[in-house]
Amino acid sequence: MADSTPSTPPDEERRGNAVQRFYAAFESPPRRRALHLLLLAILVVTPWLASQYMTVILTNALLYVVLCLGLNVVVGYAGLLDLGYAAFFAVGAYTIGILTQQFGINFWAAIPFALAAAALAGVIIGGPTLRLRSDYLAIVTLGFGEIVRFSARNLEITGGASGLSHIPEPTLLGWYIDSAIDFYYVFAVLAVLAYIASQRLFDSRLGRAWRYVRHDEDAAEAMGINRVAVKLAAYITGAIFGALGGIFFAVNLGAISPESFSFQQSVLILLAVVLGGMGKIPGVILGAFIVVLGPELLRDFGTLRLLVFAVLLLLIMLFRPSGIWPEKRS
């Protein structure tokens, strides 16, 4: 699915757009490090300069960075189409909600359980789908996402359609994490961790195996790559990223309900990944920011804001068919 040739002419591919050229100027390790430090500084300083509203929507964008980088492992690296990614997000959020609010377990002690639950969900969805290829995979993951959402709506332990509320805010060494700025920093740390993990995974042996499987599954298997294990690893990695986002999403809002984990949520995350440029980490991050901040910055259009946003999306896709910042392919 992802192995067809990009349509951008080779000339443009080499030069790239303004952002890419700017980024390319920082190719050498010291310069790259300087750029990273600069971005980190901007990340740290922003909430002190921005309004509360800006802080809140940036927090939301950082959450999306984590989710999109997670889905990018599944879709971008391993080439597995996933239309039910919100399920992992839901598993993380609900597990933390149930454990802390209904069983009174400490937030930090509950995190490993939430991650384990998500990993298990990754195995459950990964297991039966390994034989399937993209389009059938799409519907199975979609079905899985809907099963998770309907179960959350129907079960008593998840609070039914009203969901769970009064999820306690966490404390860390006496620091009570509750203000908008606190959560901004929590998500900033998560996003940075997700970025580093994505980068490491991309360069790792596993990362190369994923790309090989995406490129040619049969050849990869012939070369001794364990297709089943590699695909499962992609699902589990993606699930853990998603659950991590869900865990902090739940404590940030203090209340969760099934509306947050709908098919549209899965679609929006996928949209961000593809729009930004599948497989390319900076592109995916850019996509996450566009998808979250776009509709917010268009709020002055009132009811028309989603229409305007959709037209903009369409235009972006038509002018940059491989995403804004696509992965270079040999």
Place this chain on the structure above:
Amino acid sequence: MAWYDLFLQMIVDGLVLGAFYALVALGYTMVFGVIKLLNFAHGDLYMTGAFVGFGALSLVSGVFGAGWPGIFIAMLLSMLAVGCLGVVIERVAYHPMLTAPRLSILITALAVSLVLQNAALTLTGGQYTAFRTDLGFGGFSLGNLFLSWNQIVLVTTAAVLMIALELFVSKTLYGRAMRAVAIDKDMCRMLGINVSAVIAITFFIGSGLAAAAGTMAGAYYGSIWYFMGFLIGLKAFTAAVIGGIGSITGAMLGGLILGLLESFGTHIPFIGSEWKDVFTFTILILVLVLKPTGLLGKSEVERM
């Protein structure tokens, strides 16, 4: 009602519902066949079809009345208009993307879906529109089994459209070209087939069928709104995949099976109707695990 009456009634209801799913699923599967795109805007063409059909009916009802004759005329007009809209969407949004990665074109389809949905939302102010017709509640009973005239007309119309499509695809030159394009576009080009025209015709027919389903659904159920394409789009996609995406007979079969599954899912003993969708999706996943290409799908559909 005795259990066998209930059973028969469930089959009848499932088939009526399935006929709608099948009509919409056909468009999904045809478009997938020729350009390997999961056209997520397809459900919104169903919605657009319902609104165009509504507008057309209010234009023609003066002459033909608001009974089935008027509805048929409105349906044909809607099929024509939405068919053209489908072709325009293909030209503007999908055609430039045909060489792009396959997920990009999927995202483009999602954007088109958002555009159609929000345009309808803006134009209708979010209101539900009552689709007024002169259709009665009449019907006849076979024992305890109840069949309304409307249901019979609906299922017959759907059947006629599907048979016409099947004949078109299997007997005509364009139908054969369509099947050829689905198998190998490059070869078709070399043989002098106008691939672009074939794709356009496919979109025209697929969108037209969605519009037919939309108009009939509006008339039969009595109200239309801007979001009505979302759920049925999802279900038609499910139906198309159960049947084996890319297979026309498969889409029809998938639609009917999904209709029956939902009808029976409401009545499963011990668990309530709130688990109906979980039941449906579980069956779907089981079908695909046992038969990874859907019921009638060919195993060599991949490798794009």
Place this chain on the structure above:
Amino acid sequence: MKKFVKLATVAAAVNLITATSAWAAEPIVIGMQAPTTGSEATYGQDMFNAISLAAEEINADGGLLGGRQIELVSGDTACDPQQSVNAASRLASQEVVGVVGGYCSGATQPTLKIYGDADIPFVIVAANSTQLIPANPGNAFMINSTGADQAKTAVDFFAGQDIDKLAIVNQGDAYSQDLADLTRDDWEKAGHTISAFEVVNKGEQDFSALVNSIRNSGAEAVFWTAYYADGGLLIRQLRQRGFQGIIAVGDGSNSPQLFDIAGRAAEGVYAFSNPTADFLPAAKTFISNYETAYDTAPGPYAPLAYDGMQLMAWAINKAGSTDADAIIQALASADGEAWLAGPISFTPQHTLARSNFVVLEGQDGKWIRYQP
């Protein structure tokens, strides 16, 4: 298209008002919070329309605090918790004096803390989940009765009809599921039978399997706890299939539009509702004004949304300033203030002190008061 043009003119009129008032005195900015995009936009736009109508009337009468005009800013929640938080933060950073709205309970709840921290009075119009009560930091006031009151009215009504087997259908959202659960519990506690307890998805059009299931259960009455749009379809299909028993709907279906969708099938259907609408002269004027301005009938939450804006305006005038604490105090002191949907006064938890549900009956395409 006609509607769209009208909307545009109304928006232009609001702009004009705010433009002219800039010379007179500083406007009072009020936030509106409801979903105006996504699948719930129908109800959110209806609420925005009613709030705008109330604000226009107040402005035409000379505004607030001796001549200051109301300026409305909108916060679209899309019925999604995260987007509501964004909308609420934006309203807070626009320094609104108060907020009127709140439709989905799940999406309203996370906004309570934001308005609490920013010290902004919030009149919650439609959202009525009991979960909102403990989450309220003290600045929010709920003017819609909670499900418990309505469940009680429903159980009394059905018991008065001398029936035993009741079927309840909800739509799987917080509001209708809550009302359905409460009614089921009360009905069973009263010693009666629930013969069917069903859920449908929003946007499903075909209820034939459900109707069979209800008929087969021997239900003597059906209670639909969700909104009018899908309720209209269910009523049609129940009657089409020859269901002869009683059909009643909750207050989310209490809209004249139910008759548009269900047609003749809605004749004789009962609805539980605030004592709105066709009984007060003010309500008649409201309905006709609404129809002139927006070319459609007001939805189920339009009267409450109108009242919410009027209540906020009343409290600002009573407080005599735009100071948040004074307005909150004024709101808490409301003592039977009434506009369209019955008298408003609050319990110490800031929920509506007395519920006054009445039973309506559909006759000739209109709701009339039902007298047993």
